[in-house]
Amino acid sequence: MQSSKPLQTSVAIEEVTGLRERTVLERLLTSQPFWVTVAVILICIVTSIKEPNSFPTLANFFNTTRNFSSIGIMAIGMTAVILTGGIDLSVGSVMALVSTTVARLLEAGYGWESAWAMGLGVGLICGLINGYLIAYVKLPPFVVTLGMLSIARSLGVVISQGRVIYEFGPDAETFKWIGGGWLDLTLPNGSVLSLSHQFLLLIVLSIIFAFVLKWTSWGRWLYAIGGNENAARLTGIPVDRVKLQAYVLCSLTAALASLMLTGYAGSGTSGLGRGYELYVIAAVVIGGANLMGGAGGAYGGFIGAALIFLIRNSLIMFGVEANWYEFFVGLFIIFAVLLERIRGRKAG
Amino acid sequence: MASLELVGIAKHFGAIEALRGVDLRLESGEVLGLMGDNGAGKSTLVKIIAGNFPPSAGEIRIDGRPVQFHKPVDARREGIEIVYQDLALCDNMTAAENVFLGRELKRNWGFLKIVDYRAMYDRAAELFGELKSETRPRDLVRQMSGGQRQAVAIARTRLSEPDFVLMDEPTAAISVRQVAEVLDLIRRVRDAGHAVILISHRMPDVFAVCSRVAVLRRGTKVADKRIEDTSPEEVTGLITGAIASA
Ligand SMILES: Nc1ncnc2c1ncn2[C@@H]1O[C@H](COP(=O)(O)OP(=O)(O)OP(=O)(O)O)[C@@H](O)[C@H]1O
Ligand SMILES: [Mg+2]
Numbered sequence: 049m050q051s052s053k054p055l056q057t058s059v060a061i062e063e064v065t066g067l068r069e070r071t072v073l074e075r076l077l078t079s080q081p082f083w084v085t086v087a088v089i090l091i092c093i094v095t096s097i098k099e100p101n102s103f104p105t106l107a108n109f110f111n112t113t114r115n116f117s118s119i120g121i122m123a124i125g126m127t128a129v130i131l132t133g134g135i136d137l138s139v140g141s142v143m144a145l146v147s148t149t150v151a152r153l154l155e156a157g158y159g160w161e162s163a164w165a166m167g168l169g170v171g172l173i174c175g176l177i178n179g180y181l182i183a184y185v186k187l188p189p190f191v192v193t194l195g196m197l198s199i200a201r202s203l204g205v206v207i208s209q210g211r212v213i214y215e216f217g218p219d220a221e222t223f224k225w226i227g228g229g230w231l232d233l234t235l236p237n238g239s240v241l242s243l244s245h246q247f248l249l250l251i252v253l254s255i256i257f258a259f260v261l262k263w264t265s266w267g268r269w270l271y272a273i274g275g276n277e278n279a280a281r282l283t284g285i286p287v288d289r290v291k292l293q294a295y296v297l298c299s300l301t302a303a304l305a306s307l308m309l310t311g312y313a314g315s316g317t318s319g320l321g322r323g324y325e326l327y328v329i330a331a332v333v334i335g336g337a338n339l340m341g342g343a344g345g346a347y348g349g350f351i352g353a354a355l356i357f358l359i360r361n362s363l364i365m366f367g368v369e370a371n372w373y374e375f376f377v378g379l380f381i382i383f384a385v386l387l388e389r390i391r392g393r394k395a396g
Numbered sequence: 397m398a399s400l401e402l403v404g405i406a407k408h409f410g411a412i413e414a415l416r417g418v419d420l421r422l423e424s425g426e427v428l429g430l431m432g433d434n435g436a437g438k439s440t441l442v443k444i445i446a447g448n449f450p451p452s453a454g455e456i457r458i459d460g461r462p463v464q465f466h467k468p469v470d471a472r473r474e475g476i477e478i479v480y481q482d483l484a485l486c487d488n489m490t491a492a493e494n495v496f497l498g499r500e501l502k503r504n505w506g507f508l509k510i511v512d513y514r515a516m517y518d519r520a521a522e523l524f525g526e527l528k529s530e531t532r533p534r535d536l537v538r539q540m541s542g543g544q545r546q547a548v549a550i551a552r553t554r555l556s557e558p559d560f561v562l563m564d565e566p567t568a569a570i571s572v573r574q575v576a577e578v579l580d581l582i583r584r585v586r587d588a589g590h591a592v593i594l595i596s597h598r599m600p601d602v603f604a605v606c607s608r609v610a611v612l613r614r615g616t617k618v619a620d621k622r623i624e625d626t627s628p629e630e631v632t633g634l635i636t637g638a639i640a641s642a
Binding site: 262263264265268269271272274275276278279280281282283284285342343 | 448467468469472480483484485486487488489493497498499500502505510511552
């Protein structure tokens with residue numbers, strides 16, 4: 049056998065088999081948020097065909113976008129936490145605690161500013177407790193936030209004494225307007241598109257969060273911590289501080305969502321947000337975040353939240369019994385994680 | 397002229413005594429080969445120098461001045477850079493992002509300071525060029541070969557002008573051609589007046605670039621000789637214990 053192969057061949061083969069830089073199209077086709085967006089559009093088209101009078105209307109757009117906004121807002125904080133490889137099960141309960149606290153304050157005659165400051169303060173404290181125990185005491189996120197889930201819900205019941213509080217005092221109108229109001233836009237054809245304050249807040253926060261993730265060190269560090277926490281530590285990233293901040297952000301978004309929903313509903317109750325941790329985590333995971341950390345983005349949680357609410361919407365329209373809803377949410381979570389596993393294997 | 401001095405460095409992990417009183421001196425322009433069997437304590441020693449964890453006993457002195465490192469950043473501030481044995485890379489990020497991890501380049505955007513990707517990709521491309529590595533700055537580390545990963549870890553040490561560069565088996569996973577590049581790089585670092593500690597199991601590498609070689613055996617330094625005063629055979633004997641000490 050002739051064995052005078054030029055060295056060049058091996059280099060050439062390396063270049064062919066080695067992974068080239070992926071094109072924009074390739075990236076899009078392997079991105080989960082893209083496919084979830086496709087699914088959302090498909091569901092909208094199918095439902096519009098089936099229900100041409102009730103689905104593709106401005107009123108329904110207003111309602112649907114408002115309905116998924118609180119989940120979308122919390123998905124922002126949850127994405128930060130999940131990026132670091134953590135989880136926060138306490139968001140629904142933090143909502144309840146915030147809702148009952150601000151309702152009691154308003155009932156006692158305090159202004160809406162005090163109520164908002166207090167609501168955000170309660171979220172901040174819950175986040176600090178979660179974050180401190182997880183980042184500095186090194187307790188597992190699952191256990192800490194499960195504890196907080198129970199504690200915050202129980203405090204909510206104690207504070208409200210089990211009542212639904214709807215006497216909001218002198219600032220009731222303002223407080224309700226913040227959470228329940230909307231903005232009217234007149235379209236070129238003369239019809240009016242209404243956008244709820246909740247949805248507007250979601251849009252603004254999502255844009256800011258997307259910016260932070262991509263363009264700030266803090267955002268990059270969330271990815272680094274989820275990718276290899278030890279490496280992040282060794283390169284000098286303040287891992288513990290960033291993790292604490294992620295949990296604070298998560299509880300703050302829960303507080304924000306609660307303040308908006310409490311205003312929208314016009315009542316504070318310890319029942320608010322029960323089971324919402326499931327929806328929020330589902331939205332984030334369906335939107336392409338990896339529960340092991342290091343993968344995900346701002347748009348994923350947004351579109352994931354949209355998808356799970358559209359599914360509910362469509363199930364009702366197609367006459368499926370509402371009790372099946374959580375069955376499908378659960379199925380979607382498992383499906384999303386399965387998809388992630390399959391994609392992960394291909395990439396790895 | 398910068399100097400690094402270790403005095404009586406000991407380290408135990410629970411019952412395991414990884415280091416038992418090691419003295420070591422390193423000066424600018426020197427390349428010290430640190431050799432020893434698996435588990436001899438080589439990585440532990442350089443990790444202490446790099447501020448990963450404090451020694452259980454002993455002192456580190458820089459230019460004669462005692463220093464204490466609580467975090468890796470403290471050591472970096474004193475001009476110490478390290479290539480970790482496990483490379484300390486984030487698989488989910490690009491080569492350039494890994495090079496600049498924890499010290500991202502920034503640019504002004506209005507009144508905000510934002511991450512300057514363009515500058516990071518350009519600078520990383522330059523660094524990989526200097527290392528003669530085919531690593532592409534925009535590739536995810538997850539998709540990279542062992543040698544490319546190594547290049548990323550080594551490129552990190554080139555961001556600053558460190559006085560001391562610690563390399564924990566930088567040639568373990570790479571091709572013959574790339575080994576030559578890394579050795580070349582070590583020589584260049586030395587010629588620029590910096591000091592290098594090179595941990596390696598590869599006798600030819602150590603004898604090619606090192607001016608001194610120190611041998612650790614079960615946490616104790618059993619030899620510290622100028623390279624021209626020893627031979628691969630003697631060093632091998634020292635590592636295995638066939639020669640007690642020299
Ligand atoms: N973080 C740690 N916790 C507990 N024991 C450790 C730790 N790091 C190192 N050791 C122990 O200390 C001893 C020395 O380990 P070290 O990693 O320094 O060896 P090494 O000389 O670098 O070996 P190798 O050539 O295999 O890299 C070993 O017995 C190891 O098990
Ligand atoms: Mg080692």
